[in-house]
Amino acid sequence: MAEHQPAFGRNASTARPARATVEPRGLWHRPEWMNGIADALLLFASVALGYAAMRAALAMPLFGFREVVVVSPLSQVTSAQLEFAARSGLKGNFFSVSLDDARAAFEKLPWVRRAEVRRVWPATLEVKLEEHVAAAYWRAGDNGDTRLVNQQGEVFIAATNAHLPVFSGPEGSASQVLERYRDFASQLASISAVPAALNYSQRQAWQIRLEDGLVIELGRDQPNTPLGERLARFVSVWPQARTRLQAPATVADLRYPTGFAVQVAVAPSNKAKQ
Incomplete structure (x- = not known):
């Protein structure tokens, strides 16, 4: 009698192939990453909005200069010259004005040798002038x-x-x-x-x-x-x-x-x- 060999597995021609499970790896399939990006964008938008709101508030006429005070005695510079320099040099309000531009405007006056300017809260520009002698x-x-x-x-x-x-x-x-x-x-x-x-x-x-x-x-x-x-x-x-x-x-x-x-x-x- 012919001996039968024991079967240890399925025949290759009749076995069904095994399927491997692959996990999704794209950015859209990472909830924790998406949450972090959303938080960052929200923070950036909040900062930009706050900055824009601050700039808009500082540009309001509420913070404009109400007076320019000259704290040094003058013998040559006239009031008309001072008014002209103030109008041409003060661009902006208390917060946005360029002090360098304001100083340069006063130093362009004929008898002014040197000028110093500073802000005095809430709405004053203080000017100190040194005249030529x-x-x-x-x-x-x-x-x-x-x-x-x-x-x-x-x-x-x-x-x-x-x-x-x-x-x-x-x-x-x-x-x-x-x-x-x-x-x-x-x-x-x-x-x-x-x-x-x-x-x-x-x-x-x-x-x-x-x-x-x-x-x-x-x-x-x-x-x-x-x-x-x-x-x-x-x-x-x-x-x-x-x-x-x-x-x-x-x-x-x-x-x-x-x-x-x-x-x-x-x-x-x-x-x-x-």
Whole structure:
């Protein structure tokens, strides 16, 4: 008899294939991720809405400036100029105004050297101004343009009828001319002479014109004969020398190492009588 082999499994041709279970992995099938994204979007929208609401509230006329207060005494800047600067420089309200723009608007005024501005709650802009203090008129080169020099040696543009000395020199030399003027004026004060004009040439030569019309030629500064030394020598002898002159002096030339020369006015010749 033929022996039958035991069957250990189904025949390959008749067995049904096994099916594997695959879990969904897309973003839309992750509830916890979707909830986190929704929360983030909601937070962003809330922040954006709050920011927009805040900006809208701050832009309301309720926070506009009610007054501009100048806390420094003024002698040159007028009320009309201040009003013009305030209208042109104050763009926005108490919260949105640019203090830099406001400061720049006030510093554009002719006599203002420096401006400081700050907010004062609830609706005030406080302004502190430093005015130029004119020390002299300034003429640079041959262009005929007349400006002013302040006490710091800075050139600025403004209008005045004040009695001031006249400086002239190359562009950028105003502070140097002012410093020399103060030195020369201090030395000349001992003989009651007042400089009316000081000229500094392109060749670095100095010339003083006094209020009585006398022109003092100092020339260039030299190591062996400094300007101050030459002027001091002139001051020490000029009162006596002036009394010996037969005519008014017009020019005193101090460019000599050990002395000075004087030019006097020539008396006009008498015209023949008709």
